[in-house]
Amino acid sequence: MVTIDDKKLIAKEKANNPSLAKTIWREIRHDKMALISLVLLLGILITAYSSPLFIDQEQLQRVNFLETWEAPSETHWLGTDDGGRDVFGQLLLGTRNSFTIGLSVTVIAGLFGLTIGLISGFFGGWVDNVIMRIIDFLMVLPSTMFIIVFIVIVPDYSILAFVLIMSAFAWFQKARLIRSKGLAERELDYINASKTLGTPSWKIMFFEMFPNLSSLVIVNMTLTLAGNIGLETGLTFLGFGLPASTPSLGTLISFATNPDILQNKSWVWLPAALLILVMMLCINYIGQAVKRASDARQRLA
C-alpha cells in the first residue's frame, strides 16, 4: 500500500531525478547560444514546413523563360533561377525536404544501430565478436564513395532508396557506442535478476536495457542529425541525391558549380549555403546542450 509518506518520498525522488526532457530544457535555458539556436531553428522549420500552405509547388516548378536569372526584387525576394523559378520558394521547400531526409536517415540508422548494438552488447561472447568484426570492416569502407556507387546502380532510384542507402552507411558508429555501454550494463544486477526470473531476452533488451541507454541514443542522434543533413545536401550538390523535381538545399547550391553563377548570380546559391550553415550551427549548439544535460558532471544548469 502506498502511504502518504511514500508519495512524498516518490515526489522528492522525482524532483531530484528529473526526466531527461526536463534536464535538457533546463540546460538549454541556461546556455544562451543553445536557446537562441533552438528559437532560430524552430523558426526556420516552422516557416519551411508550413510553406506548402502558401506556396503552390506546381507553380513553383513551372519553367518561365521570360523571367530567368532575375535579381532579387519585390515579386521574387531572392530572384529566380535558370528556369525563371522563384528561389525563395525553392529555398523553403528545399529546407523542408533536406531536413525531412536528414531526420529520416538519423531515425532509421538510429533504430538499426540501436538494435544491432543492443544485441551485440546483451549477448556478448561470439555474437558480439561476429557483429564487431563486421562493423570493424564496414567502418573502413570509404563510405561516401560507396553511397554514390549504390545510388548509381540501384535500379528504381527513388527518394526512399536514397534514404535507405544513406542509412545503410550511418549506423555502425551508433551500434558500436550502444554495444560498449550495453556490455557494461549486462553485468549489472537488474539484468541478471531479470534473466533469473525468465524474462525473454528481447524484453530485457528493449524494455530494461534500452531505457538506461536512451539518453546516449538521443545525444548521439542530435549530434549526427546535422551531419546527415550535410551529407544529403552535399550528395545532392554533386548530383547524386534528390531528383531535380524535389528541390533540396543542395539543388540550389549546385547551381554554383557554374563559375558564372557562382560569381555573378550569387542570389541563387548563397542564401541556401548560408541557411545550411545556420541550421548546422543551431543543431550543433542544441546537440552540445543535450550532451551536457545527459552527463551530470558537465551540466551548466
Add this chain to the structure above:
Amino acid sequence: MVKFIFRRMLVMIPQLLLLSLIIFVLAKQMPGDAVTGAFMGNPNVTPEQMEKIREEYGLNDPWYVQYGAWIGKAVKGDLGDSYTHKQPVTSLLAGRVVNTVTLSLFILIVSYIIAIPLGIIAGRWADSWADKMIITYNYFAFATPLFVFSLLMLFFFGFVLGWFPTGNSVDVRLEAGTWDFYVSKFKHLVLPGMSGALLATAGTIQYLRNDIIDTKLKDFVKTARAKGVPEGKVYTRHILRNSMLPIAAFLGYEITGLIAGSIFLEMIFSYPGLGQLFIQSITGRDFTVTTAIVMISGTAVIVGTMLSDIILSAIDPRIRIE
C-alpha cells in the same frame, strides 16, 4: 608487441579480399558493361560484334572466373583500360594520385599547424577568453559542411577578392619543372587546401583540449609542480608528452575523412585528382575507372587504419590486451 602487429596485419587480408569482392559485385551491377560503355551510340559496331568483343574480354565467363582474373591483374598493377580516356587506368590514375596525395598532405600538415597550438592554448588556459574563442571556432569547424565552406571560400577569395586561381592544379601554360611551375602549383593548392584544413582541425583541437584538461589534474603533474618545475616546463615536458603522442597515431584514421573530402574539394575547385576523376568516371559510365578508384581508396583506408592501430598500441599497451 610483435605478436600484436602480426595479428593486426593478418586481419587486413580478409578485409582486403572482402573489399575487392564487394567492389567486384558492385561493378557487375553497374548499368552496361565496359563494352557497351565503349561502343554505345557507335553505329558501325553491330550487337554481334559487341558480343564477340565481350567473349574476347571474358565478360561472358562465370563471375568467379572473372573475379579471379580481375584480382590477378589488379595485384600486378593492371586495373584495366579506361574507355573514355582510351588508356590504361593505372597510367590515368598516376598523375591524379599525386595531386590528391599532395592536397591531402597539405590539409593534414596545415590542420596540425593550426590545431596543435590552439588545442594547447585552449587546454592550458581553459575558460579564458582565448579558450572561448577557440571553442567557438571549433563549433564552427565541426558543424560546417565542407562543400558549403569550400564554395564560400572560392566565392570570396577566388572571385570577389581574386587572390587565388579558381580551378585546376597548375597554370597549364607553364613548363613542368620550372620554378614558376611549382609556385603556380602551390598557389592552386592554397585555396582547396585551406578550405579542407580549417575544418579538419575540429577533432584535434577538441581532443587536445580535453586531454590536457584531464592530464593537468593528474598526480604526476602535481608532483612535478611540487618539485618546483617551472609552469612552462610542466607543459612541454610532462603534459604535452602524454597528450601529443596519440595525435600522431590518429593520422591513419584521418584518411577516411580526407578521401570523402577530396571528392567535394576537387569537384568545387576543379582540382584534377582522384575525387574529381571518381565523379567524372561515374557520370561518364567509365566504370573500370570507378572500380579502380574505390579499390585504391578502400585499400588506403584499410592500411591507414592498421598503421594507426599499431602505432596506438605501441604508445598505449592497454590496447594490445584484446
